[in-house]
Amino acid sequence: MSEAVDILPETSTRTVYIERELDSPQIDSIMVDNVTAARLAAEHLINLGHRKIVIVTGLMKTITGRQRFQGFADAPSAHHFSLPDEYILNGNIKLDSGVYMAR
16 A cells, blocks of 8 residues: 555546545545444434443454444443443454354
8 A cells, every 4th residue: 555655646637545544645544433423323222222232343453343332332331331342352353253243
C-alpha cells in the first residue's frame, strides 16, 4: 500500500482512504470512532431494556476489533451491570462466523 500512497499525490486521481490513517496531507482519510459507535449500539439495546446482550467480536488482533469490543464492553458497566464471559463470543469479520456464533 505504501507504493500507492507515494504515487497518488503525483497523479490527478482524487483519493480518500476509509479507515486508514495516513501521514500524508495530500490524501484525505475518513475514520470511524469505533469505541463510541459500539458503545452507542450497546447503550441503545440497554435503553430498550435488554440485559442479556451478546457480542460477537471481530478479530481482536486488529485495532478496530479491540476498539469496538472496548466500546461495547464499556456500556454495561456504565449502567451498573456486567457482561458475563459467556456473552463474549470471538468471531472474525466473515458473515458465516457471525451466523455460526449467533446460533
